[in-house]
Amino acid sequence: xGHGSWGEDGMTAMLEVERLEKSFxxxxxxxxxxxxxxxxxxxxxxGPNGAGKTTVFNLITRFYTPDGGRVRFMGKLxxxxxxYRLARLGIARTFQNLRLFKDLTVLExxxxxxxxxxxxxxxxxxxxxxxxxxxxxxARENAMMLLNFLGLGExxxxxxxSLPYGEQRRLELxxxxxxxxxxxxxxxxxxxxxxxxxxxxxxxLREVKERFDLTIVMIEHQMGLVMNISDxxxxxxxxxxxxxxxxxxxxxxxxxxxxxxxxxPV
Amino acid sequence: MKFFLESRRLILLAAGIYIxxxxxxxxxxxxxxxxxxxxxxxxxxxxxxxxNVIYGYTGQFSLGHAAFYGIGAYTSAYLVKTLGLDSVFALxxxxxxxxxxxxxxxxxxxxxxxxxxxDFLGIATLGFGILVRVFFxxxxxxxxxxxxxxxxxxxxxxxxxxxxxxxTVFLLIVTRNLISSRYGLFWRCIKDDExxxxxxxxxxxxxxxxxxxxxxxxxxxxxALYAHLYTFLHPSNFDFLRSIDFLxxxxxxxxxxxxxxxxxxxxxxxxxxxxxxxxxxxxxxxRWVFIPLLLIMLMMWRPYGLMSKKxxxx
Numbered sequence: 317x318g319h320g321s322w323g324e325d326g327m328t329a330m331l332e333v334e335r336l337e338k339s340f341x342x343x344x345x346x347x348x349x350x351x352x353x354x355x356x357x358x359x360x361x362x363g364p365n366g367a368g369k370t371t372v373f374n375l376i377t378r379f380y381t382p383d384g385g386r387v388r389f390m391g392k393l394x395x396x397x398x399x400y401r402l403a404r405l406g407i408a409r410t411f412q413n414l415r416l417f418k419d420l421t422v423l424e425x426x427x428x429x430x431x432x433x434x435x436x437x438x439x440x441x442x443x444x445x446x447x448x449x450x451x452x453x454x455a456r457e458n459a460m461m462l463l464n465f466l467g468l469g470e471x472x473x474x475x476x477x478s479l480p481y482g483e484q485r486r487l488e489l490x491x492x493x494x495x496x497x498x499x500x501x502x503x504x505x506x507x508x509x510x511x512x513x514x515x516x517x518x519x520x521l522r523e524v525k526e527r528f529d530l531t532i533v534m535i536e537h538q539m540g541l542v543m544n545i546s547d548x549x550x551x552x553x554x555x556x557x558x559x560x561x562x563x564x565x566x567x568x569x570x571x572x573x574x575x576x577x578x579x580x581p582v
Numbered sequence: 583m584k585f586f587l588e589s590r591r592l593i594l595l596a597a598g599i600y601i602x603x604x605x606x607x608x609x610x611x612x613x614x615x616x617x618x619x620x621x622x623x624x625x626x627x628x629x630x631x632x633x634n635v636i637y638g639y640t641g642q643f644s645l646g647h648a649a650f651y652g653i654g655a656y657t658s659a660y661l662v663k664t665l666g667l668d669s670v671f672a673l674x675x676x677x678x679x680x681x682x683x684x685x686x687x688x689x690x691x692x693x694x695x696x697x698x699x700x701d702f703l704g705i706a707t708l709g710f711g712i713l714v715r716v717f718f719x720x721x722x723x724x725x726x727x728x729x730x731x732x733x734x735x736x737x738x739x740x741x742x743x744x745x746x747x748x749x750t751v752f753l754l755i756v757t758r759n760l761i762s763s764r765y766g767l768f769w770r771c772i773k774d775d776e777x778x779x780x781x782x783x784x785x786x787x788x789x790x791x792x793x794x795x796x797x798x799x800x801x802x803x804x805x806a807l808y809a810h811l812y813t814f815l816h817p818s819n820f821d822f823l824r825s826i827d828f829l830x831x832x833x834x835x836x837x838x839x840x841x842x843x844x845x846x847x848x849x850x851x852x853x854x855x856x857x858x859x860x861x862x863x864x865x866x867x868x869r870w871v872f873i874p875l876l877l878i879m880l881m882m883w884r885p886y887g888l889m890s891k892k893x894x895x896x
Contacts, residue, residue: 399781400779411778411781415778417775417779418775420771420774428764428782429783431768438763443584443585444587444759
């Protein structure tokens with residue numbers, strides 16, 4: 317496919333994944349998996365449980381070390397970088413089973429993410445210099461902006477773990493946005509949501525994408541959500557890509573219907 | 583700079599306590615022994631605050647805190663003795679040296695062991711504590727001054743109420759400011775969820791190392807104050823049981839709660855020394871039984887600390 321270097325020749329692949337491989341105890345969880353996401357695109361990844369979707373996210377964000385393959389972000393090889401460096405480059409993610417800082421307040425969940433990109437020295441922190449106080453104030457303002465945007469503005473002082481499930485999901489999204497990402501990897505945002513909440517989520521994700529100029533890769537089981545929001549869909553099974561296409565192409569594909577959707581296309 | 587921001591009440595309180603103590607001390611109302619114990623309370627609070635940073639805030643379980651306390655004590659005592667720095671004015675420098683030595687050692691051993699989590703880290707720090715104890719026991723082979731298992735004798739008494747007070751209050755404010763800065767926030771994030779911390783861009787390895795080194799620095803300074811208070815150091819002062827003492831104070835006061843650690847430190851020393859007065863001498867050693875019993879009861883009814891409003895739910 318030849319997606320070349322970022323920016324120079326008009327190539328616009330935000331993320332390029334080449335022949336990614338990972339085995340766990342002899343089981344090939346991800347087997348030579350390649351894909352790319354263009355700038356501004358929303359890519360949906362679907363597939364049955366155990367297909368290796370979350371493993372792909374964990375390999376891209378380097379929570380797992382790949383056995384083979386390469387990952388490029390904006391043309392830069394990032395396969396060797398630790399997770400925190402990837403976050404600072406602009407790759408944010410959410411987790412399938414929610415990973416909030418539960419004992420911290422809603423506000424602190426967001427300011428912590430903001431402050432990783434806005435630094436001051438420990439001595440500035442100890443002696444509370446002007447710079448320190450200004451950065452802390454900006455972190456709070458930015459956090460409140462995000463919380464208001466996602467409808468959590470009233471809850472800033474509540475411990476994150478005390479929020480109802482749906483709000484925890486939104487908080488995790490807000491935290492991911494607080495690092496000012498260019499690429500957002502979302503792992504099953506619709507898990508455990510009812511159709512009404514899914515509707516809201518679709519609207520929220522569209523707004524978020526527009527406002528923060530994001531490229532999104534989303535793993536999702538809820539067909540209503542993934543078909544609605546993705547520009548392109550990639551179907552995975554047994555650690556491999558079985559097909560790729562627009563939502564309407566995927567919906568019609570026989571292999572997909574058999575492997576994933578069951579008898580009845582949605 | 584706003585170093586003392588939101589510290590006015592604290593400073594006033596500290597000044598009040600200082601005046602009361604100074605009056606009690608200088609009019610001979612309290613005995614020499616009680617004076618020494620009072621100063622010791624500050625030292626214990628300072629060292630325990632270090633462990634609170636490491637364990638209470640950052641969630642790094644350490645069973646070797648007394649080793650760093652000991653490293654600070656031996657470093658300062660050795661410097662004062664060999665360089666002949668026996669004036670109170672040199673003390674801040676040797677306190678700092680003791681703290682920095684403890685912090686550096688913490689940094690060096692922290693790089694390999696801080697990747698371990700929870701109980702594994704506990705065992706690694708426990709091992710390091712034993713190692714340091716054995717080192718102190720055999721230290722006379724390196725330098726006769728250190729005294730080995732006979733103990734380090736003839737240390738100049740330099741620690742007084744003023745210096746202990748100023749150093750402790752200053753470092754407590756430094757710690758509080760750090761805790762409320764982005765560094766303290768990152769430490770609490772790491773304690774809560776290390777994976778999520780990395781996902782938002784926190785350099786978890788570096789932040790854990792920083793918390794560990796800083797906490798051990800505080801222990802080192804406290805140890806140096808201790809050395810020049812009691813003028814005698816023995817390896818047994820810095821063994822595993824002493825590490826447990828600090829741990830109990832942190833848990834008693836509540837994890838991630840500096841005010842709690844202060845109260846718990848006062849209670850702890852008061853309790854141990856109080857029992858010394860109350861108990862008849864033939865059962866005196868029984869007081870070390872009360873402490874573990876207290877810990878067991880605490881874990882059953884107040885696992886988040888005596889000062890915490892949060893109760894255990896079994």
